[in-house]
Amino acid sequence: MKPAPFAFRRPATLDEALAALAGEPGAKVLAGGQSLVPLLSMRLAAPSMLVDINALPDLDHVTASSEGDEAGVRIGALARHAHVLASAEAAQVQPLLALALSHVAHPTIRNRGTTVGSIVHADAAAEMPMVLRLLEGSVDVASVRGRRTVPAAELFAGPLESTLAHDEIALEAFFPSLPDGGGVAFQEIARRHGDYALVGVAAVVQTEGGEVTGARLGYVSVSDVPVVVDVTDALDDPAAAALAELEPTDDIHATAAYRAHLVKVLTPRVLADAIHHARERSAQRKKQ
């Protein structure tokens, strides 16, 4: 089980990397490779060239800011999942990151795999694309044609398909901070811890004086793309509201009916966790 032959570039500057991508329409970017290399080995993908970005400078950062319009976590294209997960500042500013990252594969995979790479790989069974979508984050991308910021709502086109052009490199992901009065939660059901989830659910809620004023849920492994459902007006039966917008499908891992069942079980549980988290956070703020 070996990859098909490909040309290889390992540029030292971003300009060289962008030029290499622009000059070879069949080229793919190689960052952590934890999703791409298995696809190559199984010959599910056969790009004509890999552009290895691991030698590019200034892309392995995880920076967190809790002030102003830019409050949130910025993650560079070469920051490994393990690095993001270990960042106490990132967990403080946006706690959903660490909650979700601890479910991403196993530690050994997280040592090499990158968070930005996982996002633009756009696997609807992966946690981080959904988390970016749920938090309404964005990805900064570059090509020889210039730079642009892609909002998460416009990033996911289909299974394993982002809206990035073939010559674009994702440089950085931005996850907005959790505001005061906000709470988050994440749970997933997998056959074994570390496997892809059969269903995963994340919740973000907003509270004022303990009352819920906003509640949104994100789903992993239920549809072809990460799906977000607003259940602010359906707090008494959020699972029914979610299932009205989700279309669980059959695959070799689970039936559609079982996935719908897991949505029914996990949705109220995760929502309750997030509300609890919001109230605890508010109570701690008052003490300080």
Add this chain to the structure above:
Amino acid sequence: MSTPEELHDVRLHVNGSVHEVQVPARRLLSDALRHDCGLTGTHVGCEHGVCGACTVLVDGQPVRSCLMFAVSAVDAEITTVEGLTEPDGSLSPVQQGFSDCHGLQCGFCTPGFLTTITAGLRDNPDPTEDEAREMIAGNLCRCTGYQNIVRSVLRAAEIGFEARSAHTSTSDGGQQ
């Protein structure tokens, strides 16, 4: 005839030695270690990142060598199972733990466990049994049922602790 595949000159740093190899870009690091460097201690199981048999340390961190290309490993310091033994050739605490507790039967998965646990105990030298289980959760073993591997992790932690306290008392004695 198609043109022959391009070869890349790659300098790999493995277990403190330099290996100059010529490989196609698609050469997996696991294959480069085994075939080009002759270090057959790294085992290749599933070849898609699931089984953990090929785990090596890349700059000290456990990584699947079947999910990296040799051409991407040029800047890295790689440690394989061959590099785990003590400088005098004796078994490392993790290797000794496996020997003491019957942590292997066929031995196929063992190199991946040894490298993973070596890094795991460096980061957490005194794991609980649950933490020992979590440490090895990304590696598959089809023989042992894992019980003896968990015991081996805890035994290795003990051996490491004993070695460190022996070292400390020796150096204390030297100072007095």
